[in-house]
Amino acid sequence: MNLTARAFWLGRPGQGEIRDVHLPEPGEDEVLVRSLFSGVSRGTETLVFRGGVPESQYAAMRAPFQEGDFPAPVKYGYLSVGVVEAGAEELLGRTVFCLYPHQTRYVVPASAVTVVPDTVPAERAVLAGTVETAVNALWDAAPLVGDRIAVVGGGMVGCSVAALLARFPGVRVQLVDADPARAKVAQALGIDFAPPADALGGCDLVVHASATEQGLTRALELLTAEGTVLELSWYGDRRVALPLGEDFHSRRLVIRSSQVGAVSPARRSSRSYADRLALALDLLADPALDALVTGESAFEELPDVLPKLASGEIPALCHRVRYADTA
Numbered sequence: 001m002n003l004t005a006r007a008f009w010l011g012r013p014g015q016g017e018i019r020d021v022h023l024p025e026p027g028e029d030e031v032l033v034r035s036l037f038s039g040v041s042r043g044t045e046t047l048v049f050r051g052g053v054p055e056s057q058y059a060a061m062r063a064p065f066q067e068g069d070f071p072a073p074v075k076y077g078y079l080s081v082g083v084v085e086a087g088a089e090e091l092l093g094r095t096v097f098c099l100y101p102h103q104t105r106y107v108v109p110a111s112a113v114t115v116v117p118d119t120v121p122a123e124r125a126v127l128a129g130t131v132e133t134a135v136n137a138l139w140d141a142a143p144l145v146g147d148r149i150a151v152v153g154g155g156m157v158g159c160s161v162a163a164l165l166a167r168f169p170g171v172r173v174q175l176v177d178a179d180p181a182r183a184k185v186a187q188a189l190g191i192d193f194a195p196p197a198d199a200l201g202g203c204d205l206v207v208h209a210s211a212t213e214q215g216l217t218r219a220l221e222l223l224t225a226e227g228t229v230l231e232l233s234w235y236g237d238r239r240v241a242l243p244l245g246e247d248f249h250s251r252r253l254v255i256r257s258s259q260v261g262a263v264s265p266a267r268r269s270s271r272s273y274a275d276r277l278a279l280a281l282d283l284l285a286d287p288a289l290d291a292l293v294t295g296e297s298a299f300e301e302l303p304d305v306l307p308k309l310a311s312g313e314i315p316a317l318c319h320r321v322r323y324a325d326t327a
Contacts, residue, residue: 007103008302012072013051014310016303026107031087033113036095038102039079039126039293040319043155043211046310047236048076054237064099065108077101079318081116081125091115097128097281102302104323114277119285126320127160127292131280132273133232134160139271140258141205141230146170148203152196152219153210154182156317157232159292161207163189164283174200176218177210185317188291209233213240220253228254296320 003023011017026032040046044061047053051071053061058070068074080100084091088110096113100106116125134157143149143165151162154177162175166189175186176199186193194200196218204227206219211233219229220243242255283289294317297305302321308314 005103005105006299007075007101008077008299009068009075010049010072014049014307016049016306018300018303021103023105023107026087029088029110030107031084031091031096031110031113032105032107033080033082033096033098033100034085034105035080035082035103035299035323036122037081037126037323038077038100038299038321039129040077040102040306040309040316040321041079041130041156042309042316042319043157044234045077046306047234048074049306049310052236057236063101064112065101065106067101075101075103079126079129080106081122081128082106082323084113095122095125097125097277099129102299102321104299114274114281117281117285120281123320124284124287124290124293125281127284127289127318128277128280130156130160130292130318131164131283131289132276133157134164135276135280135283137161137207137230137232137258138164139276140256141207141228143168143171143205147205148172148200148224149205149207150174150176150199150203150219150222151207151209152176152199152215152222153208153212153233154179154185154193155209155211156292158207158209159185159189159317160289161209161232162186162191163286163289163292165207166191172200176222178214179315181315185291185294189288203227205230207232211235213242216240217243220248220255223251223253225251226253227251228256231255231257292317293320294318296322299323 005021053070078099095116165173174192183193202224208219209232
């Protein structure tokens with residue numbers, strides 16, 4: 001058995017590198033996974049790449065199989081799809097999803113992988129972590145039949161949320177983004193699109209995912225009286241100013257955060273992370289969600305690709321990483 005691998009590391013903020021890795025033999029209740037694809041979550045991973053994680057959030061931002069510490073050197077990532085090559089017999093040969101960084105092969109507990117349904121191609125399964133975040137957001141938002149909803153911010157998370165909201169009966173869903181190129185993504189997902197200035201108001205719920213002050217301000221403006229903004233953006237070490245004067249109080253508006261890692265016990269106390277991830281993978285049977293993957297490159301290209309994703313030179317929702325057949 002070839003127990004070597006290669007992994008992408010952030011050597012220092014703004015500079016990535018590929019390192020050789022020696023793997024242990026998989027023990028009892030462990031599996032050896034050969035990577036097929038991984039995904040770059042552009043918002044979070046480019047924040048890490050720039051060294052923008054606040055010191056106060058070092059512990060909260062740790063990925064499940066992260067090595068090293070912020071700001072660097074660190075091995076970071078959490079959207080991996082591969083094939084089980086050794087370990088638990090019932091998983092041998094199965095395609096699985098795992099919250100693992102960008103690495104050609106890895107050994108993890110069998111409990112850390114989730115089998116990808118036969119209805120979901122491995123290429124699309126890299127979206128599972130993001131769609132799970134969208135599921136979590138909707139459990140927090142608790143939309144109602146007939147709600148008027150806007151999603152402000154057409155990034156990877158915002159588009160995933162909008163795609164799921166569009167399945168709710170009787171709702172009016174509009175994706176709002178300053179980038180007109182997002183209109184094509186919205187069309188592929190079957191969602192109405194508008195630039196911020198033309199967005200429909202009177203919303204019962206606005207999901208904000210633009211990670212900008214302007215986006216959050218516009219989200220508040222789009223609400224009807226007693227409406228709610230569900231805040232999905234994470235701003236890292238940036239401070240955000242909001243217009244909480246004028247009619248914010250008289251209209252009794254609400255801003256509510258959504259925690260990616262957990263659901264409020266009052267809302268879904270019986271649902272675990274595994275439940276959410278399994279549901280996300282089932283939802284990925286919809287081929288329309290392929291629109292969320294906007295680019296692909298080989299694993300060996302990551303040191304050159306990440307700076308371009310971080311700078312915006314490569315515009316992306318989910319950027320997919322392709323692995324060779326052998327590590």
